[in-house]
Amino acid sequence: MMTGRPNFRPLRILLSEGTSTSAREAVTVLGLAGHVVDVCDPATAGLARFSRFARSYHRCPGMRDDPGGFLRFIEGLLAERRYDVLLPIHEQGFLFAKVQARLAARTGLALPSFENYRTAHSKAGFSRMLSQLGLPQPETWIVSSADALRDAVRYPCVIKTAIGTAGRGVWMVRDDADLAATTVELESGNGFAGEVLVQALVAGATEKAQGVFCHGELIGFHAYRQIMEGAGGGDAIKRSARRDRVRDDLAAIGRHLAWHGALSIDFIMPHDGSGPLYVDCNPRLVEPMAAYLAGVDLVDPLLRVSLGETPEVAPATREGVITHQAMQALLGGAQRGGARRDLLRICRDIWCQRGDYGGSTEELTPVHMDWISSIPLVMTALLLLVSPRLSHVLVKRGWGAHLLDARTVAVIESETF
Template identity: 30%
Template sequence: MLDILKPILVVPACEEVFHLAALAQRRPALAAALFAPPLETLRTLHSKHLFGRVCAEIGLPVPETWALTDPADLACLPLWSTLVFKPEYSRFGVHALIQPEPERVNTLAISRQRPWVAQRHVAGAEMSFYAIARAGRLSAFCAYGSTWRERGGASYAFAAPDSRAITALRDLAVALAAGIVRDGQFACDVIFDAEGQPWLLECNPRATSGVHLFTRDPMLARAFFGDAPCVEPADPPFLYLGPAFGLFGLPAALRSGGLVEWRALCREGHEVIGAPRDRLPLVGALVDSLAFALKAVASGRSLAAAMTADIEWNGAGS
């Protein structure tokens, strides 16, 4: 099929990037067109243990992280209530335990087949960035924060951090692009502690909702070819994913007494799925959201887990 279509560039949207990178090892035509790092680099970025180790090696700030491949490894950790536990390969904060009780830690099914990590807990403000790297330099970058999240941790509304935080996040992205990623999309979650020090928590070597901050800027497409200066969105207004902001944001607002804020954000913010004079994408997204919500209920998963269940990559072949 690749020989027939002869694509110039194959840009993955989610965790199919890992499966495509594995296939590219055997298909030269795909390897030439796939916009992603090699599979081994993708594994390093996606692994919460390896990512922390390689960041420390190039001098980037990461909390202490311990690999857990056997329940006996728990005995070597500092006080569990000072740590965050999460599967080595996971997404959207699924299964993460933040400063858990000992009884909960003792129930973890830790093994070489399903490794976990323990990471020093850093209290502070969480921010994220999304970036595109070409030949080791940034060709696109945006930073965002959110207090509107699905229970698994996935955000469905976004606002720009202040300029100081954006600068710090951009510096981290520049270093990662040059030192590890080289070519491809990547996004990181970062905590700013009480002193304003940013700490890299984990990396998603794929597209994330950060792309929404570019709205419909055609320069984002140019960024994949790296033939223009680094593109960054102008200071965006509050942006939100319409179906999720309704399905999850409204109940959350009702529970927390934040209905007035929710209504104000609906009026003043920008919905990013629909397009001017074209609401069909919004309708399609709403249908998809309802379908995934039903799938999540039927399978006992969170919505975020249900949406990636058929494509998620958890270190296969490592």
């Protein structure tokens, strides 16, 4: 860990947003390592604001609606406060990769080329790359019109827009009614302006892996299985796992892309035991607290790479470490139709560490070490107990102006940006 370095000094870190679960967990890991953390976000009260580890919280223009204004705000902070590292904890890496030469002159930053970042960020680009590398994925078709979509669909399947995160732009389609509803949403949301993926639905366990790379070489790795699904497909409960095959495949992806920085992948482990099928890629470090609790701080090598160092390969994380996110558990329970008594039972089980939460550690809102983190957790619980239907409203707040949409992607990709 960083604190073990000779002549250690706290680094000044600027986090690119503060609303996502990944940002909130990164604040905890950075704070525990003794670093000084500032956060910028367009939301008044992002999750990362509620932490004793966050020194400053800067309201900024939303990247989705004003990417140029967001970039100018970031550059202004870098010029004024002289941060050691700019940490692109979410989709802001897409913008930063486009202008990284400008940013790297002001601060430490770990990103691959913009072309390779685009490949990993696009679901269609990632699928094509898997085919090129001969890596397994569910049967997949890439289409760009409603007619082609109808021709490609085989029930059951998953339909995805090429751009989307946090559960946006993903539909489970099991029959003609589902397909009709999905087509309407795609057409009304201009989803056919880009590519659309159709993937066969595979029965199996959802798992995820994350890695840190230094100029194409994998130097840190963690994998886990989703034990309970939360809101928007997120992880309410997860358990660390050893996945040597996945580690090798992620290393191959990173070498192919000459990846520099953090990269995460989602995959299905089929019930028939046939091995991993890769379904998604996130060009960032997703929710790093689980790896930290399993024995490896992946944020540390990411900081070192950002500073131009070549870190040693991190040790393997421990298997079987169970962690949970209470907010995800409550939101997921409400979205699945849970009544107030069901949500109260979840609260009781988490508090008493019983049932599904026996032997598990909270990773998102670690109240025992950061009491301020209890504020969004308590507010979420109270709102859901008043009306469980509010879960859908609360989840959509996470799809805020800090994220990309297809229009913003086109603006950033343009030659004039």
